[in-house]
Amino acid sequence: MATKGSGLQAKVSRMLSKDFGKPILKPNKPLALRNEVANRKLRQGEASCLTEMSVMMACWKQSEFNHAACTQEVQAFQRCTALAQAERKARMGQESSGQGGRLHPKQANTLLKRHPNLYREI
Amino acid sequence: AVRPIKAAPPGLTSSVFSDPTVSKFVNMMMEDGDKVLARSIITQTFESMKRKQVEKYHKAPATEKEGIECNPYTIFHQALENCKPIIGLISIQKGGKYYQVPTPLTDSRRRFLAMKWLITECRDNKHRRTHMYEKLSQELLAAFMNEGNVIKRKHDMHKMAEANRAFAHYRWW
Secondary structure (H helix, E strand, O other): OHHHHHHHHHHHHHHHOOOOOOOOOOOOOOOOOOOOOOOOOOOOOOOOOHHHHHHHHHHHHHHOOOHHHHHHHHHHHHHHHHHHHHHHHHHHHHHHHOEOOEOOHHHHHHHHHHOOOOOOOO | OOOOOOOOOOOOOOOOOOOHHHHHHHHHHOOOOOHHHHHHHHHHHHHHHHHHHHHHHHHOOOOOHHHOOOOHHHHHHHHHHHHOOOEEEEEEEEOOEEEEEEEEOOHHHHHHHHHHHHHHHHHHOOOOOOOHHHHHHHHHHHHHOOOOHHHHHHHHHHHHHHHOHHHHHHOOO
């Protein structure tokens, strides 16, 4: 393992140096891992209850906003919103606990802060 | 060890006459922390509503007597229900422009909007010299009958939502 690492360092320093013609690498950031992980949000956006809403609006248009005539559609819409809200709550609770075997970016960041990579001698 | 217990809020009572929606309405009407004034306005409102309804009851012929509702609490609750919007509009920014997107509302938000509309309508759009309880009682009775400015505002909101239904896909929740 130690031998593999040293070979990589030699190659990288060769690519950076100006002794062998033009340098192949010109990095603007240090060639080292950061002590942070990028925050990715994997939830895709979708609007919930669109069909129910459109059905309700069609009913409203027909009956010229007479609310007494549309009680069925309104109740269906409200049921759908209640379901969507419960689902969203369940999903939020589940997301923060486990991300399918992987670590949540926030948790990874806290761990890395506690045990950072040392690339400088202090 | 003894865990500290949260103190009960001052508006909470265990009496049979306490109503959480009425308390919420009183809190929303309160200005500068004057709960006594807000509560007295509400009681005067209920009293005036009861008086009007009882007057109507006594003047009505026997056939219509059962249809007239006299209990001011039921009138208040029914009027609030009639004022609650079913769908709301939310300002969403997309591509540099702001669009009014129709979205479902939670129950607490709907109740808050209904109460807010009632209070602002009574404060702004009425004659200067009428008392607040008078204006409120007129508005509540009109809302109970599905008429009046607050119901009109609710219908306007629904119409806007219906007109903007094409933007419903801009929501991501």
